[in-house]
Amino acid sequence: MKEVYLDNNATTKVDEKVLEKMLPYLKENYANPSSMYNTARISAKAIEKAREQVADFLGADDKETIIFTSCATEGANTAIKGVVEQFSTPENNHIITSQVEHPCVLSTYEYLEKKGMRATYIGVNENGELNIDNLLSKVTPQTILVSIMHANNETGAIYPVYDIAREVKKINSNTKVFVDGVQAAGKININLKDSDIDFYSISGHKFHAPKGVGALYVKKGNLFQPFMLGGHQEHSLRAGTQNTPYIVGLGEAARLAKESLNYELTEVKRLRDKLENGILKALNNAKLNSKSKERVPNTTNIGFEYIEGELILLYLNDLGIYASSGSACTSGSLDPSHVLRAQKVPFTSLHGSIRFSLSRFTTDDEIDFAIENVPKVIKKLAEISPFQDELKGLGLLN
Numbered sequence: 493m494k495e496v497y498l499d500n501n502a503t504t505k506v507d508e509k510v511l512e513k514m515l516p517y518l519k520e521n522y523a524n525p526s527s528m529y530n531t532a533r534i535s536a537k538a539i540e541k542a543r544e545q546v547a548d549f550l551g552a553d554d555k556e557t558i559i560f561t562s563c564a565t566e567g568a569n570t571a572i573k574g575v576v577e578q579f580s581t582p583e584n585n586h587i588i589t590s591q592v593e594h595p596c597v598l599s600t601y602e603y604l605e606k607k608g609m610r611a612t613y614i615g616v617n618e619n620g621e622l623n624i625d626n627l628l629s630k631v632t633p634q635t636i637l638v639s640i641m642h643a644n645n646e647t648g649a650i651y652p653v654y655d656i657a658r659e660v661k662k663i664n665s666n667t668k669v670f671v672d673g674v675q676a677a678g679k680i681n682i683n684l685k686d687s688d689i690d691f692y693s694i695s696g697h698k699f700h701a702p703k704g705v706g707a708l709y710v711k712k713g714n715l716f717q718p719f720m721l722g723g724h725q726e727h728s729l730r731a732g733t734q735n736t737p738y739i740v741g742l743g744e745a746a747r748l749a750k751e752s753l754n755y756e757l758t759e760v761k762r763l764r765d766k767l768e769n770g771i772l773k774a775l776n777n778a779k780l781n782s783k784s785k786e787r788v789p790n791t792t793n794i795g796f797e798y799i800e801g802e803l804i805l806l807y808l809n810d811l812g813i814y815a816s817s818g819s820a821c822t823s824g825s826l827d828p829s830h831v832l833r834a835q836k837v838p839f840t841s842l843h844g845s846i847r848f849s850l851s852r853f854t855t856d857d858e859i860d861f862a863i864e865n866v867p868k869v870i871k872k873l874a875e876i877s878p879f880q881d882e883l884k885g886l887g888l889l890n
């Protein structure tokens with residue numbers, strides 16, 4: 493059966509070239525990179541090469557700003573809890589984020605609220621765009637941290653994180669800025685060295701490295717209380733024997749992502765636009781949720797009025813088309829997406845909202861198959877929808 497994988501914001505396939513680079517470190521080059529003999533130095537050198545590749549990918553000034561982690565959830569927890577532990581006082585206990593962050597940020601903020609922090613959650617407009625002035629108006633002398641994602645995993649909206657970081661520092665130069673960069677990595681250019689961003693996290697499995705490896709950028713001179721204590725690995729900022737093969741894979745994935753960026757911005761975008769326009773044209777009940785002016789090239793989120801999202805996914809699955817509703821981390825619950833609720837998507841299409849996310853491995857053939865079959869599925873489901881009159885009115889039913 494044909495399989496059309498359109499869930500690349502949930503995870504991506506490992507690039508063959510990445511796997512090739514990893515294999516020697518799973519086989520003969522297994523030495524602990526902290527040991528003193530020659531083979532250990534091979535591992536240590538490979539890690540440092542990957543550090544350079546990741547630093548280059550993120551436009552960081554120096555490879556020493558890169559700490560390897562197990563995932564972006566670890567990166568977010570390390571930065572957010574680390575800043576709070578290092579800098580919060582009974583008075584300076586204010587932290588800011590947005591309502592549309594990934595659960596790895598939102599859950600950490602909720603945890604810190606229970607520990608006595610005061611948190612402010614900034615909303616978005618109907619297009620999913622953040623109001624920067626509103627955000628800046630909340631920054632006070634007591635604000636120790638602002639966390640804003642670079643690109644949203646559900647809608648693809650890009651947030652102006654460089655401007656936010658610069659303006660936040662003008663109001664309070666002591667406020668630290670953390671950016672969850674997972675959905676920007678490999679999709680738009682990243683340039684941290686000329687920015688005021690203090691911490692930036694990425695995850696390998698979102699750009700064709702394996703699951704279980706990520707990186708946290710820490711701007712030079714930034715202190716934080718490490719989350720993992722133990723040995724002196726990663727300058728004592730993240731203890732634990734480094735995962736050499738996966739780190740090597742992350743480095744190669746970063747190199748390839750940088751090399752393919754132009755392809756993402758042109759070809760992947762062309763395919764995404766083709767899919768989006770094809771579906772919107774075929775169905776009167778299809779409403780675009782990805783309405784932000786700035787958007788990553790691979791993502792579209794479309795709401796199908798009066799149709800149940802879980803059913804759409806099941807029917808698409810039967811055809812070998814894989815997409816998602818909400819984020820993979822929150823699916824399994826029937827709560828509609830917190831991101832779409834924040835941008836006030838009407839309830840008529842909120843429950844039937846589907847995210848399609850492409851990668852550089854997506855083909856024209858696959859997109860044609862999706863354009864042909866998604867409308868068929870929606871029309872079939874219209875027949876069993878309880879909203880017959882509404883769907884007739886929209887011309888989905890005779």
Ligand SMILES: *Cc1c(COP(=O)(O)O)cnc(C)c1O
Pocket residue numbers: 501502562563564565566594596641643644645672674675694695696698706
């Ligand atoms: C996937 C994702 C994460 C979590 O990354 P893991 O490496 O799986 O922990 C964090 N933020 C965003 C925006 C994501 O899409």
